[in-house]
Amino acid sequence: MRTFATIATAGLAAALLAGPVAQAQQIKGADVYHSACMMCHQAQAQGAAGLAPPLKGSYWGELGKLPGYVPGVLLAGMHGPLATDEGQFNGVMPTQNRLSDAEIAAVSNYVVREVNGQAAAPAVAALDVAALRAKPPTVSELRGMRKKALPK
Template sequence: MEAVVEDPIEAPEDIAPVALDGAPIFAAQCVGCHQATGAGIPGAFPPLANHVYELYEADRDYLPLVLLYGLQGPIEVNAQSYNGLMPRFAQLTDDQIAATLNYVLEAWGDADRIEDYEPYAATDIEPLRGRSLSAADVHDVRQEIGLP
């Protein structure tokens, strides 16, 4: 006997796709320097927690640029100086970069400090790829947008 479905049920078109979880990506790629708490290591690796919202507010494109191209040069975070090299993570997909940034912004409450916070999507990352930027160029961008 063959089952027949006369009126198949169709999924609504307005269902949002399941968001990729950035926590495992952060754990695999970022924890060694920035720590699971986002506190970083004073003098060696800057904190993300209670700071990353400032980066988002300065220029929403800055955070994706750091992940895509890295960052090299002296910076200051919470009156502490850092002068190292953050490697680029351009090998991650646009979805993975967006998910990681959203995790970093949301995990320690930084997103709550942003009045018009909008999570990143792959479509925010894709246009920033393909530029010929170095980690030092991203440092120049940081200075141009007024970040120490």
């Protein structure tokens, strides 16, 4: 009986310790997108005129190569003029730093890899987001990244 109790207790402890890890692995970028981003960027990531730029378009082929760009924008927010395939936008995106590291990683990968079809783009992991969160980029730094990736 003691052996069964020890095994059961060890199994329960392992399940409890793995709980947050298992939950983080189950986070789906599409779910995070629909709950945190869709209101402004719309269901198909097409954006909303005068409100939010599209999160898809030809420029994402280059932005998708920058693994720190999307999570950086989510952590720092974005404001000011922004050129896209759909034209110029000049608005304010508030920081989304209330999202967990795993949620930011999941939605970053969703936008780049699934919405924009960039399956070969570098994946963003929760640990990458945690490192960015410790020292988030500034909006100026994010604009610099964007300008370097999209020189036109």
